[in-house]
Amino acid sequence: MSYNLLKGKKGIIFGALDEKSIAWRTALRCHEEGAELVLSNAPVALRMGEINKLAEIVKAPVIPADVTNMDDLKKLFEESMKHFNGGVDFILHSIGMGLNVRKGKKYTELDYGFNQKTFDISSVSLHKVLRTAWDMDAINEGGSVIALTYIAAQRVFPDYSEMADAKALLESIVRSFGYHYAVRKKVRINSISQSPTRTTAGGGIKGFDGFINFAEKMSPLGNATGDECADYCVSLFSDLTKMVTMQNLFHDGGFSTTGITPGVVEQMEK
Numbered sequence: 001m002s003y004n005l006l007k008g009k010k011g012i013i014f015g016a017l018d019e020k021s022i023a024w025r026t027a028l029r030c031h032e033e034g035a036e037l038v039l040s041n042a043p044v045a046l047r048m049g050e051i052n053k054l055a056e057i058v059k060a061p062v063i064p065a066d067v068t069n070m071d072d073l074k075k076l077f078e079e080s081m082k083h084f085n086g087g088v089d090f091i092l093h094s095i096g097m098g099l100n101v102r103k104g105k106k107y108t109e110l111d112y113g114f115n116q117k118t119f120d121i122s123s124v125s126l127h128k129v130l131r132t133a134w135d136m137d138a139i140n141e142g143g144s145v146i147a148l149t150y151i152a153a154q155r156v157f158p159d160y161s162e163m164a165d166a167k168a169l170l171e172s173i174v175r176s177f178g179y180h181y182a183v184r185k186k187v188r189i190n191s192i193s194q195s196p197t198r199t200t201a202g203g204g205i206k207g208f209d210g211f212i213n214f215a216e217k218m219s220p221l222g223n224a225t226g227d228e229c230a231d232y233c234v235s236l237f238s239d240l241t242k243m244v245t246m247q248n249l250f251h252d253g254g255f256s257t258t259g260i261t262p263g264v265v266e267q268m269e270k
């Protein structure tokens, strides 16, 4: 169902890789709610070609940008502003990559070169996106920016490894840049801490099936899906949440504040 919550709004969505991606689900919902979009992803991801299917549905141009590259980001904002004939109202940062996790390196054996790249892609890239927008004055008054994160930033999930540190840094950038952009232009910046979700990035975590089933049993409402996350993004991009900023918002069916559930106890007794 559409409520026209984003009618007249223009947004950039980073990170739609395939139809399971949280960014893909969010682009579909934003389009349904009346937003005009630009889609962006790393050049290597665009070569897969999947994103063109989404672009056709949501009638959006696809503009490549490696989020670690400031020249790419500048070009992306220039082209987006040209396309929109003005600034953007919202941005979704739905990007993550754990190089050590990918290479099978344990937390106690990190390769620091990979680690730096992980932080650059998964965390500092949010600063780079915001800094580029700031320098170009690309976000309209009252705009909204969301980054996707995970509860491993607050509590230890050993197999999440270096991505836990990356998410902690990401959430800190949300608060720090959130302060400056609020004062300058009433722009809101928040992170959504999402339930485990079956996507390419999610599936990269060791033992993901056990992990997602455990979270399901530990959440009074169950795990939040990618589509439900997309709904939440729409609400935060809309004018109904103008005073919410610098927050890490749990979208996890109650997982983050639940100690134990009968479902988990039952499993332990088997």
Ligand SMILES: NC(=O)c1ccc[n+]([C@@H]2O[C@H](COP(=O)([O-])OP(=O)(O)OC[C@H]3O[C@@H](n4cnc5c(N)ncnc54)[C@H](O)[C@@H]3O)[C@@H](O)[C@H]2O)c1
Residues within 6 Å of the ligand: 014, 015, 016, 017, 018, 020, 021, 022, 023, 041, 042, 045, 065, 066, 067, 068, 093, 094, 095, 096, 097, 121, 148, 149, 150, 193, 194, 195, 196, 197, 198, 199, 200, 201, 202, 203
């Ligand atoms: N899936 C989960 O369980 C889960 C849970 C909580 C938070 N998240 C977060 O949600 C976000 C989206 O992940 P997803 O689960 O939809 O997986 P996904 O694999 O579909 O999306 C990750 C995206 O990051 C992009 N990316 C990687 N390196 C890039 C670069 N250098 N430049 C530009 N883009 C780059 C990829 O191309 C891909 O589109 C991530 O931040 C992830 O950590 C996921």
